[in-house]
Amino acid sequence: MEKTADVVIIGGGIIGVSIAYHLALKKAGKVLLLEKGQLGEGSTSRCVGGIRTQFSTGINILFSLESIKAFERFEEEFGINPEFKRIGYLFLATTELEIEVFKTNVKLQRRFGIPVELLNPDEMKALWPYLRVDDILGGTFCPWDGYAGPSEVLSGFVSGAKRAGVRIYEGTEVMGIALKRDRVNSVKTNKEEIDVPIVVNAAGPFASSVGEMAGIKIPVKPLRRQIFITAPFHLTDQTIPLTIDFHRGWYFRQEVDGLLLSGPLDSEPSFNLNIDYEAMAEASENAMYRVPVLEKARIARGWAGLYEISPDNHAILGRIPEVEGFILANGFSGHGFQHSPAVGKVIAELISEGKTTTIDIAPLSIERFKKGELIIEPMTAFKE
Numbered sequence: 001m002e003k004t005a006d007v008v009i010i011g012g013g014i015i016g017v018s019i020a021y022h023l024a025l026k027k028a029g030k031v032l033l034l035e036k037g038q039l040g041e042g043s044t045s046r047c048v049g050g051i052r053t054q055f056s057t058g059i060n061i062l063f064s065l066e067s068i069k070a071f072e073r074f075e076e077e078f079g080i081n082p083e084f085k086r087i088g089y090l091f092l093a094t095t096e097l098e099i100e101v102f103k104t105n106v107k108l109q110r111r112f113g114i115p116v117e118l119l120n121p122d123e124m125k126a127l128w129p130y131l132r133v134d135d136i137l138g139g140t141f142c143p144w145d146g147y148a149g150p151s152e153v154l155s156g157f158v159s160g161a162k163r164a165g166v167r168i169y170e171g172t173e174v175m176g177i178a179l180k181r182d183r184v185n186s187v188k189t190n191k192e193e194i195d196v197p198i199v200v201n202a203a204g205p206f207a208s209s210v211g212e213m214a215g216i217k218i219p220v221k222p223l224r225r226q227i228f229i230t231a232p233f234h235l236t237d238q239t240i241p242l243t244i245d246f247h248r249g250w251y252f253r254q255e256v257d258g259l260l261l262s263g264p265l266d267s268e269p270s271f272n273l274n275i276d277y278e279a280m281a282e283a284s285e286n287a288m289y290r291v292p293v294l295e296k297a298r299i300a301r302g303w304a305g306l307y308e309i310s311p312d313n314h315a316i317l318g319r320i321p322e323v324e325g326f327i328l329a330n331g332f333s334g335h336g337f338q339h340s341p342a343v344g345k346v347i348a349e350l351i352s353e354g355k356t357t358t359i360d361i362a363p364l365s366i367e368r369f370k371k372g373e374l375i376i377e378p379m380t381a382f383k384e
């Protein structure tokens with residue numbers, strides 16, 4: 001294993017591998033990616049692949065639009081089909097506040113040229129007859145939204161990065177980061193110590209423990225989300241959009257022959273990856289409430305994964321003033337998969353050119369928490 005590098009990336013999830021690929025394109029020198037287990041074994045392999053433009057802040061919309069361009073040309077660039085399926089996202093509002101916020105969101109999204117529609121309950125019933133709409137006040141639909149395959153996208157970035165010269169080491173845990181006069185000097189691993197001036201924290205839900213290695217507090221908490229899949233179930237011949245019952249924090253979409261149902265999101269941080277009966281019951285109740293015919297469906301399997309939540313549900317990107325050479329790519333709050341292409345691109349720009357040109361990431365700096373400049377959303381953010 002190398003004993004020196006120009007850049008070390010800690011974490012081989014979708015964010016780390018995208019950064020590695022984009023750095024290699026920029027010819028950023030010797031780039032090493034270190035993953036303590038196997039590539040993608042963290043949140044990336046537990047993610048459901050959702051991609052949407054329907055966000056309620058301009059900065060998230062910019063990351064989506066830039067990333068969608070990459071998903072569209074992914075096969076051409078990497079030779080791997082990312083299985084990007086534009087089934088649309090349908091958000092349902094059941095309270096006056098929700099519908100007012102949705103209307104504000106639509107205005108914002110349309111300013112970015114996004115073709116989002118505001119629908120009334122009758123229009124929704126006509127389009128998706130299986131939905132219960134008697135308590136719905138309205139909804140929004142955007143055909144640009146959909147989902148892609150996390151493992152396909154991961155493989156694309158990994159093979160692209162390797163082809164461009166990045167060296168990837170699995171089973172290599174970073175145990176410490178040594179500083180010299182407030183600059184990154186080396187990383188200690190369970191194998192070698194590597195002299196390196198630039199380290200990228202791409203450790204997903206483990207971001208804060210990697211931050212501590214450099215003496216930095218990164219406000220990212222791991223929160224468990226459970227997901228369930230039904231046995232094969234035929235709901236309709238039409239395309240089913242990813243449908244979000246906003247008030248219940250529940251969503252569903254087609255998954256091969258069955259349906260994917262979201263389970264609850266924990267309120268207390270933990271690294272627990274178990275699924276439980278209560279969560280399955282809650283997912284089933286939400287499903288039967290919104291789509292009554294799902295009473296006949298049977299849950300076949302499920303899994304749990306960790307979101308990496310920041311205090312304002314927005315990513316934490318870029319440098320930190322206290323430690324030169326320590327770069328953050330953390331806190332994606334459930335949106336890291338869909339924003340990974342743009343995140344890789346901007347972090348590579350920051351490292352190789354000293355500034356970002358694709359998207360201004362200043363609003364996502366960790367400094368915002370100290371300055372009290374959190375990004376405010378009109379309502380608690382939806383998380384896939």
Ligand SMILES: Cc1cc2nc3c(=O)[nH]c(=O)nc-3n(C[C@H](O)[C@H](O)[C@H](O)COP(=O)(O)OP(=O)(O)OC[C@H]3O[C@@H](n4cnc5c(N)ncnc54)[C@H](O)[C@@H]3O)c2cc1C
Pocket residue numbers: 010011012013014015016034035036037038039040041042043044045046047048049050051172173174175202203204205206210225226227304305306307308329332333334335336337338339384
């Ligand atoms: C149930 C669920 C559904 C989701 N659905 C969506 C969705 O629809 N759309 C969307 O955009 N996002 C979704 N997400 C969020 C998405 O999965 C994450 O935002 C994304 O995977 C984060 O990628 P990452 O590379 O930062 O983290 P990870 O994939 O967790 O990768 C971090 C890696 O760092 C490694 N690591 C940690 N510490 C060290 C160390 N000290 N040394 C070496 N390696 C280390 C870990 O082993 C891990 O592999 C979902 C998440 C969950 C849990």
